[in-house]
Amino acid sequence: MTEGAPTTPTSPATARRLRGLRVRMTLLITALAAVVVAVFAVVVIRLDRDLRDEQLESELLRRLDEVNRTIDFAEGQLTGTGVDPLEPDVAIGIRPEFDIIRILDDRDLWSEIDEPEDDDLELLLAEIFFDFDRGLQDELLERFVRDDGELGRDDQIDLLLADPPEELIDETYRTYVLEAAFEAEVDLEIGTELLVAEDGLVLGEEAFLATVDAVLDDDVDDTVRIETDDGERWVRGTIVRDGAEARGAVVAAVDPADAEAAHGDLRTGVTVAAVLLVAGAAGAAWFVAGRTSRPVGRALAQQERFLADAAHELRTPVTAIRATAETPMTDAADAGVRLARIAELADGASRLTDDLLTLARMDAERVELRTEPTRLDLLVEAIVDEEPAATFRAEGEVVALLDAGLVERAVTNLVRNAVAHGEATPSEPAEVVVDHGGVSVTDHGPGVHPNVDVFERFASSRGSGGHGLGLPLARWIARAHGGDLTVGAGPGERGARFHLTLPTRTSSDRPTRSPPP
Numbered sequence: 001m002t003e004g005a006p007t008t009p010t011s012p013a014t015a016r017r018l019r020g021l022r023v024r025m026t027l028l029i030t031a032l033a034a035v036v037v038a039v040f041a042v043v044v045i046r047l048d049r050d051l052r053d054e055q056l057e058s059e060l061l062r063r064l065d066e067v068n069r070t071i072d073f074a075e076g077q078l079t080g081t082g083v084d085p086l087e088p089d090v091a092i093g094i095r096p097e098f099d100i101i102r103i104l105d106d107r108d109l110w111s112e113i114d115e116p117e118d119d120d121l122e123l124l125l126a127e128i129f130f131d132f133d134r135g136l137q138d139e140l141l142e143r144f145v146r147d148d149g150e151l152g153r154d155d156q157i158d159l160l161l162a163d164p165p166e167e168l169i170d171e172t173y174r175t176y177v178l179e180a181a182f183e184a185e186v187d188l189e190i191g192t193e194l195l196v197a198e199d200g201l202v203l204g205e206e207a208f209l210a211t212v213d214a215v216l217d218d219d220v221d222d223t224v225r226i227e228t229d230d231g232e233r234w235v236r237g238t239i240v241r242d243g244a245e246a247r248g249a250v251v252a253a254v255d256p257a258d259a260e261a262a263h264g265d266l267r268t269g270v271t272v273a274a275v276l277l278v279a280g281a282a283g284a285a286w287f288v289a290g291r292t293s294r295p296v297g298r299a300l301a302q303q304e305r306f307l308a309d310a311a312h313e314l315r316t317p318v319t320a321i322r323a324t325a326e327t328p329m330t331d332a333a334d335a336g337v338r339l340a341r342i343a344e345l346a347d348g349a350s351r352l353t354d355d356l357l358t359l360a361r362m363d364a365e366r367v368e369l370r371t372e373p374t375r376l377d378l379l380v381e382a383i384v385d386e387e388p389a390a391t392f393r394a395e396g397e398v399v400a401l402l403d404a405g406l407v408e409r410a411v412t413n414l415v416r417n418a419v420a421h422g423e424a425t426p427s428e429p430a431e432v433v434v435d436h437g438g439v440s441v442t443d444h445g446p447g448v449h450p451n452v453d454v455f456e457r458f459a460s461s462r463g464s465g466g467h468g469l470g471l472p473l474a475r476w477i478a479r480a481h482g483g484d485l486t487v488g489a490g491p492g493e494r495g496a497r498f499h500l501t502l503p504t505r506t507s508s509d510r511p512t513r514s515p516p517p
Helices: 014-069 100-107 120-129 134-144 151-163 166-181 205-218 255-327 332-363 376-384 404-421 470-480
Strands: 071-074 077-082 090-094 193-196 223-228 232-240 247-253 372-377 392-394 397-400 430-435 437-444 486-487 496-501
Touching: 014 090, 014 232, 014 247, 014 255, 071 232, 071 247, 090 223, 100 166, 120 134, 120 151, 120 166, 134 151, 193 205, 205 223, 205 232, 205 247, 247 255, 255 332, 372 376, 372 404, 376 392, 376 397, 376 430, 376 437, 392 404, 397 404, 404 430, 404 437, 404 470, 404 496, 470 486, 470 496
Parallel strands: 392 430
Antiparallel strands: 071 077, 090 193, 090 247, 223 232, 232 247, 372 397, 430 437, 437 496, 486 496
16 A cells, blocks of 8 residues: 555454455465375375384394304204304294104104005005106116116016115105104104394294294295284294205394384374474464455455545535525526536536545555656646636746646645635735745645644535545645655744645756646
8 A cells, every 4th residue: 555545444344254254264274284284294104104114124134134144054954153142133943854763763653653564665665766757767777777788667667666775765664654653643743943142032932933933834024013912023034945945944023112112203293293384374374364355455445435435525515516406596697606506516526526536546556657757847837827816936947757647636736725725815825836845835824723634534524615635635646756745834823834745856858748738
């Protein structure tokens, strides 16, 4: 708004609508901010969760790799330099090579197995031989059957089975004993030996052993989460092989409590930050909504004020015109007087309407100044020439960058005010002076009462014969040009002196525009 523009309170209904608009805008902006902040918070929390999970996975793999690189199996025996001491929270499970004869000897279980019949052994021996691949069969035939070139392959096999080699007999006997032990339901389960670091039992020996057996039996190669009495543990294992046979497993476990605590702290911090951000967004939204709705409220207030002012001020001239027109005429001379009066009242109403519209446009900041270098002294002189109750004096050529139409209107209002209210007459005229400080208008009337603000709209609307818009409009025009309009006492403390300040310059070599006729 232009400096000096008056502020007008809105009506209660308009104020309520503006408050409702502000609340709705605040809620909308806050909701959008909450959605954005919530999505951001969820993404941050999930990223942190994924990162901590990856760190735990990496820690498990690191421990497994450090132990795996230092151990090996040779002929069923665990070897390596990294077995003792183990990595903390790491266990190695070892499952001895399966030997049915040794197990039966160690556990004294021979009495629970039936002795084999010769026919059974012969049939089983033939099955085992024919189960061998062709290469191994040929190797056995070449080693244990003499062929003078006259025996065919079937004859060679018959000779081998009739007098089998010792290794085929041993394999046949072990196979028979194994099948007989299973048929007799003899317990041949081999216990897994467990090696753990001294302080590595974060799972407990039983849980470590169960995990090792699961890895050996099911070839589990994923991270699993196990619930223990002390909370959740993350466990991962990998198989250690002796050739193609799985002879052991390395199992590592970690306690995710520290990572969970750190993640919980981050989650709490992100939640608090999100709440604060949303609260800040709500406050900012309330402020922005207030600033945004302010021009709307100002426009509505200006509209309400214009309508009220127009309705109030136009009522007097319209009523006077109507009363003059409706009074019965007595003669032709009376008709002429009445027409002149009606014309005068209509002219005043026209000026009032024009002033109201101009002030309304200026309140709405819709007045566009079209400034150009203009001879201020010539412009003011043309105005004063039309008023016999005013004199003009200029201190040289005064050039100003101004909107000539608006400044002409402001000076005209000042001169009319001096004539109408400053008791200016042809014998004691108002003095209009143009100098490089602007325009001064001095009258010899009663002056300005100290308790009256003559620049307030309609300040002189009652009992003065004017509508009280000329001086406020003149001040608007002055301030729109970067100047001002002030009032003080005239010479000898008699009358009033209005000074219209305008930005002027002394140089007149630039093109100037002559004042309008």
